[in-house]
Amino acid sequence: MNSMYMSLTNAPSKQASLTCKNISPLDSYFKRCQASKPQFTRIFFQVSKRKKLIVCQVNMSAQSTAGQVIRCKAAVAWEAGKPLVIEEVEVAPPQEMEVRLKILFTSLCHTDVYFWEAKGQTSLFPRIFGHEAGGIVESVGEGVTHLKPGDHVLPVFTGECGNCRHCKSKESNMCDLLRINTDRGVMLSDGKTRFSINGKPIYHFVGTSTFSEYTVAHVGSVAKINPAAPLDKVCILSCGISTGLGATLNVAKPTKGSTVxxxxxxxxxxAAAEGARIAGASRIIGVDLNPNRFEEAKKFGCTEFVNPKDHNKPVQEVLAEMTNGGVDRSVECTGNINAMISAFECVHDGWGVAVLVGVPNRDDAFKTHPVNFLNERTLKGTFFGNYKPRSDLPSVVEKYMNKELELEKFITQQVAFRDINKAFDYMLAGEGIRCIIRMDA
Structure with missing residues (x-):
């Protein structure tokens, strides 16, 4: 094996044929040699049709780049609503309690599009968006003890400092230090960006900025995961999928045989429906104004569908009639204030629980009769599915590894990094669920 490393070190190109008896799966595209050598943190191989191992990527250890500025490609948003531009950016080394990550896969979330469009929000440009991703730790800053170069991680738009009252509480995941802040485009430690182009700062987005080959994040916003987990699948757990899944499993908590x-x-x-399926709900009723979504939702456990436009009465009354007085649990994922009220009023008195996930407009007011509460209906809200990023995301990854959670059905498109704007086109057209962006392509 040592000679293998020597041949790689002296190889004129990044590709070479070799054999290795100690290979384990990395993901659906790559395999990793488990041999260790100080000058390498990871060596990736792609299996060719002739069953030879082809070196497709060599990541040098932190010794080669730690403390240095890295030049890499990033998709920069220069203006609101304009196509992203692939630029060469400089990524500064991580400072105290920060880590620098090599992003391998990222995906586009509606939140990225919302702030890229900057309609009615404070605009902050130029900026690097992206917050659903999977990658590998390249180097760590001062004070970082629980992560090291080579660790497989998921960066998260929120965080877990471990020291505040929220982090010490078993009930909350709303970290005082690292709670999402969409207006902040700089790092907490020094109020500066880690991205620049020719000395001009490029702003961060929610502390992650994963539309870059390398990024810097606070260590509390990075979850270490099982290195055997395929990053091209579990990367989507960084935001929306975990939010919906946890809203059902952690907050609504439906019992086996219940109606959701x-x-x-x-x-x-x-993702909320997937959580109900995992929990063993016997009836999962999907409510949506778009009938084209109903067939797709069957894959996630939905057994029945209601389109409010098809009825001349409030949808909560329709659901109550369908379920002999109301559903056991409801999860609201639109942010529409009327849908929120309906989600609460459709649950059964005595034990019904409604969970609000969607974000309403700033001036919306939730109005319902107090008797709905007196009759023992419960209304809850949730943030990121009540998951603590560092503590809980590894267990969500394990749900996938144990085949409890099915992630493949969420992934409907893949594009190369150079074609990242296609992912925006898909989302703006309402096509698909999640588009994976391959950073190496």
């Missing part, structure tokens, strides 16, 4: 209504069958709503 899901309002909104986008990515988050489908």
């Amino acid at each position: 209504a899901i309002f909104g069958l986008g990515a988050v709503g489908l």
Whole structure:
């Protein structure tokens, strides 16, 4: 094996044929040699049709780049609503309590599109978006102890500092230090960006900025995961899928055989339905204004569908009639205030629980009769599915590894990094659920 490393070190190109007896799966595209050598953190191989191992990527250890500026490609948003531009950016080394990551796979979330469009929000450009991703730790800053170069990780738009009252609480995941802040485009430690082009700062997005080959994040916003987990699949757990899944499993908590209504069958709503399926709900009723989503939702466990436009009465009354007085649990994933009210009023008195996930407009007001509460209906809200990023995401990954959670059905497109704007086109057209962006292509 040592000679293998010598041949790689002296190889004129990144590709070479070799044999290795100690190979384990990395993901559906690559395999990893488990041999260790100080000058390498990871060596990736792609299996050719002739069953030879082809070196397709060599990541040098942190010794080669730690403390240095890295030049890499990033998709920069220069203006609101304009196509992203692939630029060469400089990525500064991580500072205290920060880590620098090599992003291998990322995906597009509606939140990226919302702030890229900058309609009615404070605009901050130029900026690097992206917050659903999987990657590998390249180097760590001062004070980082639980991550090291080579670790497989998921960066997250929120965080877990471990020290505040929220982090110490078993009930909350709303970290005081690292709670999402869409207006902040700089790092917490020094108020500066780690991205620049010719000395001009390029702003961060929600502390992740994964539309870059390398990025820097606070260590509390990075979850270490099982290195055997395929990053091209589990990368989508960084935001929307975990949000919907956790809203059902952690907050609504339906019991086996129960009835659950899901309002909104986008990515988050489908993840909520997936949670109800995993929990063993016997009836999962999808509620959406778009009938084209109903067939797709069957893959996620939905057994029945209701389109409010098909009825001349409030949808909560329709659901109550369908379920002998109301559903056991409901999860609202649209952010529409009327849907939120319906989701609450459709649950059964005595034990019904409604969970709000969608984000309403700032001026919306939730109005319902107090008797609905007095009759022992419960209304809850949730943030990121009540998952603590560092503590809980590894267990969500294991649900996938144990075949409890089915992630493949969420992934409907893949594009090369150079074609990242196609992912925006898909989402703006309402096509698909999640588009994976391959950073190496």
